[in-house]
Amino acid sequence: MAELMRRAACSLNISRIVSHHVRLMSSGAGQSGDLGSGAGKGGGKGGSIRDAGGSFGRKGAAQEEEYFRKQQSKQLKDLKDHLEEEVGHHEKEIKRHKESIERHKKRMLKISREEKPKDD
Numbered sequence: 001m002a003e004l005m006r007r008a009a010c011s012l013n014i015s016r017i018v019s020h021h022v023r024l025m026s027s028g029a030g031q032s033g034d035l036g037s038g039a040g041k042g043g044g045k046g047g048s049i050r051d052a053g054g055s056f057g058r059k060g061a062a063q064e065e066e067y068f069r070k071q072q073s074k075q076l077k078d079l080k081d082h083l084e085e086e087v088g089h090h091e092k093e094i095k096r097h098k099e100s101i102e103r104h105k106k107r108m109l110k111i112s113r114e115e116k117p118k119d120d
Helices: 002-027 048-052 054-115
Strands: none
C-alpha cells in the first residue's frame, strides 16, 4: 500500500509539472505583453481573435486558460477517483489473503496435531 501511495504522489507531481510547463508554453510566459494582447509575441499566431488584440484577445486568452484549468482539475479528480478505487481493491485483496493465511495456518496446526505419536 505504501508503494501504491508513493506512485500516486509521484503521478500527481509529474502531472503538476507537465501541466505547469504546458501552461507556460501556451500562455506566452516570458514574452513581452499580456495574454491575448495581439500578434507578434513569440513568433506564432494565436488565432484571429488573439491577433486582433484588445479586449477580445484578452477574453479569448482568459477563456482558454479557464478551459485548461478545468481540464486539469477533471484529470486530477479522475486520477484521485481511480487511485481510491485501486486502494479499495487492494485492501479487499489484503483481507482475503489474510483470511487465507489464517485458514492455512489452522490446517497446518490440525495436521501437526494428527502427526504426533499417541502414547498407548
